[in-house]
Amino acid sequence: MDKNDLKRMWLDANYTKCENIFSDESLEKTIGLKHSEAISKSLQDVKLKAILYVLLFFIYGGLMIYALVYLKLNLSLRALLPLAIAGIFLIITATSEFVRLFVLTRTADNLSLKDSLSVFCRKLKKIRTIDFTIYMVLFYLSAILIIISYLADIGGFKNLSWSNEIVPLPLLGVIILMLLSVPWFIRYQNNRRYRELFSKLNELSQQLNDQSGAGIAH
Amino acid sequence: MEKEFIELIRSHQGILHKICNIYFLRDPYREDYYQEILIRLWKSYPGFKSQSAFSTWLYRVALNTAIDIIRKKSILPKHTELSKTEFNIAESNNSPDNDNKDKLYLAINLLLDIEKAIILLYLEDFSYSEIAEITGISENYAGVKINRIKSQLIKILNNG
Numbered sequence: 001m002d003k004n005d006l007k008r009m010w011l012d013a014n015y016t017k018c019e020n021i022f023s024d025e026s027l028e029k030t031i032g033l034k035h036s037e038a039i040s041k042s043l044q045d046v047k048l049k050a051i052l053y054v055l056l057f058f059i060y061g062g063l064m065i066y067a068l069v070y071l072k073l074n075l076s077l078r079a080l081l082p083l084a085i086a087g088i089f090l091i092i093t094a095t096s097e098f099v100r101l102f103v104l105t106r107t108a109d110n111l112s113l114k115d116s117l118s119v120f121c122r123k124l125k126k127i128r129t130i131d132f133t134i135y136m137v138l139f140y141l142s143a144i145l146i147i148i149s150y151l152a153d154i155g156g157f158k159n160l161s162w163s164n165e166i167v168p169l170p171l172l173g174v175i176i177l178m179l180l181s182v183p184w185f186i187r188y189q190n191n192r193r194y195r196e197l198f199s200k201l202n203e204l205s206q207q208l209n210d211q212s213g214a215g216i217a218h
Numbered sequence: 219m220e221k222e223f224i225e226l227i228r229s230h231q232g233i234l235h236k237i238c239n240i241y242f243l244r245d246p247y248r249e250d251y252y253q254e255i256l257i258r259l260w261k262s263y264p265g266f267k268s269q270s271a272f273s274t275w276l277y278r279v280a281l282n283t284a285i286d287i288i289r290k291k292s293i294l295p296k297h298t299e300l301s302k303t304e305f306n307i308a309e310s311n312n313s314p315d316n317d318n319k320d321k322l323y324l325a326i327n328l329l330l331d332i333e334k335a336i337i338l339l340y341l342e343d344f345s346y347s348e349i350a351e352i353t354g355i356s357e358n359y360a361g362v363k364i365n366r367i368k369s370q371l372i373k374i375l376n377n378g
Contacts, residue, residue, distance in 0.1 A: 006368060009322045009375075010341040014236060027224050031260035036253035039287070104290055109258055109282040110265045113335055114354025116282045120289055197292045200331075207332045207363075208355055 043104060050097035057090040077152055081145050088141060092134040099130050114208045121201055128190055136183035143179040146172075223263050227256065230276055236342075237277075239323050240334050241284040251287050258283040270351065274344075278352045281335045288331060325374040329367065336360065337367045 035043060064083065067073045075083075103126065108119040150172060151157065162169050227234075234255055242248040262279045266272070326334055332353070339349045349360045 006322070006371060007341055007343075013320070013322045014232070027227060027256070028220070030253050030256050031220070031223070033253070033257055035257060036250040038247045038250035039254050107258060107261075107283070107286060109262045109279040109286070111282070112278065112352060112354030113282060113285065113332060116286070117332075120286065197289070201289070204330060204332050207330060208353070 043101070046097060046101045046104065050094055050101055053090055053094035053097060057087070057094060060087055060090055078149050081149050084145065085138070085142050088138055092138050096131055096134055100127060103127050117201065117204055117208065121205070124194070124197070124201070128187075128194065131190055132183060132187045135186045139179045139182045143176050146176065146179070219263070223260060226272055226276075227259070230273060233273065233276055233342075234280060236338065237280045237284050239320075240326055240338055241288065241331070243320065243323050243327055251284070254287060255280050255283045270348075274348055274352060277339060277342075277344075281338075281352065285331045285335070321375065322371075325371050328374055329370065333363070333367050333370075336363050337371065340364045340367075 034040065064087070068075070103123045106123065108116040111119065154160065160169065234252060237255065238248055238252045242251050245251065259276065259279050266275045326337060329337065336349060336353060339352060344352070346357045346360045346364075349355075349364075350357045353360065355363070
């Protein structure tokens with residue numbers, strides 16, 4: 001087969017393939033939509049998740065206000081600690097879902113394929129960075145709060161001992177280390193999750209940037 | 219503006235077919251993605267400034283959308299329900315008769331997303347400068363790429 005046969009084959013392949021799918025009416029109806037059905041369904045799932053976390057946060061906020069302001073409950077730091085972490089977790093997860101939704105719905109269709117690809121890569125890297133940062137904040141904050149609460153419970157640094165009755169120091173150390181390592185574990189998971197996509201994107205990027213051996217070949 | 223757009227799309231509908239066949243040949247959601255491309259074309263239409271031909275702009279937006287859908291499919295949650303129409307499309311696409319007709323499409327399907335775009339533009343008789351404008355690569359490199367992709371396609375087609 002010759003290289004010039006490709007264009008002939010292309011014409012043959014498309015001779016029978018150019019049937020019209022849309023009437024004017026269905027065209028009008030289609031362009032009135034925000035997204036096609038399949039894309040809408042998928043985006044709907046992300047939206048629902050984001051809204052669910054926001055709702056849960058509002059319920060949580062309402063309950064906290066009711067308990068602390070209306071009922072005037074005087075909770076200890078130890079009691080407030082898990083509640084605070086739960087609130088932070090809800091805010092962070094909701095933000096993360098909204099960022100994901102934002103990246104998924106933004107487009108750069110009017111740009112060239114190369115520019116559009118780099119815009120997408122930047123946005124995807126942003127998702128990864130935000131994911132990592134928010135989990136880092138959450139777990140590092142949790143670790144700090146646990147240390148503060150622990151120190152408050154034992155009466156300060158001077159009372160630190162290896163064999164504490166409430167939580168032995170080595171066990172506390174293990175818990176803190178685990179909390180500090182969670183964001184790195186999530187980063188590792190994210191890298192695994194996006195590895196295939198990023199390797200495809202890198203391949204595409206290389207395809208568009210590889211100028212080696214360039215020369216006009218008609 | 220809407221009427222003008224519909225008129226233009228009607229006369230260029232074949233382009234969208236070709237792009238869908240190249241990127242979503244055996245995808246059960248092909249019809250859906252066709253619609254998505256159409257919606258995104260409409261949304262981008264106010265940005266079309268008549269500095270280039272309508273078909274050049276159409277290829278740029280439609281190719282960007284098709285590639286974007288493929289990219290985002292890996293981040294979006296999976297939807298598993300298939301409508302009857304979608305199911306039928308998937309069924310009919312697997313028939314041996316279609317296999318024969320789609321030989322070239324199937325060969326193109328084995329290429330990378332960006333290579334599919336470049337070869338499509340070449341097969342549609344776009345000049346190197348237009349291909350460079352749509353893809354964002356240099357004219358020289360477009361020439362090199364086209365030659366490489368053509369050789370690759372011939373190899374695939376000859377090997378069956």
